[in-house]
């Protein structure tokens with residue numbers, strides 16, 4: 119039998135076992151002052167059944183099968199065995215949990231922060247773009263993130279970038295965007311920035327989800343979005359901690375390849391079953407609606423998360439939200455339907471009300487939210503574009519001006535359809 123210890127901020131909170139026949143179970147007992155590992159199962163001294171264990175741990179790993187194979191080749195892991203992958207890259211995961219081999223001989227003791235300059239960051243990005251099937255981690259790194267797109271994670275310390283070796287925590291995620299899509303990294307940043315700015319305007323007047331902070335940068339001319347991890351925080355002395363989170367595939371015990379099948383209703387029932395406060399459920403409903411407001415087609419269950427604290431779950435910051443406007447392939451379908459409708463241009467007032475009813479949240483306040491967002495978000499997007507007028511490439515900016523117009527008319531359409539029932 120092999121065992122990985124599960125550790126959160128220095129405390130061992132459970133273990134992941136694999137027996138000689140490959141059966142894998144995790145055990146996470148209730149512990150004072152420790153968040154529950156997942157909403158999908160109760161803290162218990164008994165092992166969690168393999169099916170639930172698998173859904174939880176698969177959620178921590180890259181989804182892209184070529185990247186998994188390349189990572190397995192580089193690290194000596196088995197690409198089809200999530201235990202084996204976590205043994206090699208489970209030392210810094212989404213959320214607070216780390217997987218550390220119980221046997222000290224299997225541990226990587228090289229716990230260093232290694233400075234990385236912009237040239238080397240550009241080289242890593244270039245490799246991500248030219249060989250999207252290459253491993254995301256560099257030699258000596260042991261972090262893991264989910265998702266399909268090329269990415270890597272680094273640590274920011276005193277305004278300098280470092281590779282986080284061994285079990286060191288990463289603080290930022292770098293993504294060069296989806297190849298083949300126009301200005302994808304830039305549009306992801308602009309969308310998130312627009313939502314963040316809109317939240318600043320509307321937040322004091324109505325509930326508004328938190329939005330992860332991002333920046334857009336060119337590294338040797340490679341357009342890149344750099345996202346600040348909200349699951350890392352510092353105390354007043356500057357010590358870095360991990361905050362626990364899981365995505366809504368994990369909360370509903372869904373394997374990542376079924377992320378488009380998880381409905382808002384299922385997510386909400388997982389949240390309610392575990393005693394999540396009603397205002398957090400209402401925030402999640404608003405998060406789903408925000409994908410419609412910005413015409414983002416990819417709001418599937420792995421692109422929403424909950425932060426799990428001691429005893430409660432809160433709706434996490436929104437991340438990985440990019441408008442599909444301005445692409446040559448039209449993105450007209452939402453990943454999560456609103457009142458049964460996925461076609462963005464067909465969602466009307468009564469669908470929002472039906473959506474609210476299905477989730478048992480207040481429909482009128484959601485209508486007010488949509489109406490306010492439809493007015494504010496296009497303005498906020500224009501401000502976000504303006505902020506980058508000296509940074510973004512000129513030819514991108516001219517395409518982005520078109521997206522600005524498309525977003526404006528998309529939101530005008532939403533306002534019109536809110537006023538009518540058919």
Ligand SMILES: Nc1ncnc2c1ncn2[C@@H]1O[C@H](COP(=O)(O)OP(=O)(O)OP(=O)(O)O)[C@@H](O)[C@H]1O
Pocket residue numbers: 212263264265266267268269291330331345346347348349365416420421423437438
């Ligand atoms: N700002 C953030 N803070 C903390 N965790 C994050 C943040 N952004 C992303 N993550 C985590 O990293 C994972 C991968 O990030 P992201 O969703 O941006 O990647 P992706 O490859 O673009 O995803 P997809 O496959 O949905 O296109 C997320 O599922 C989430 O668990």
Ligand SMILES: [Mg+2]
Pocket residue numbers: 265266420421438
């Ligand atoms: Mg994602």
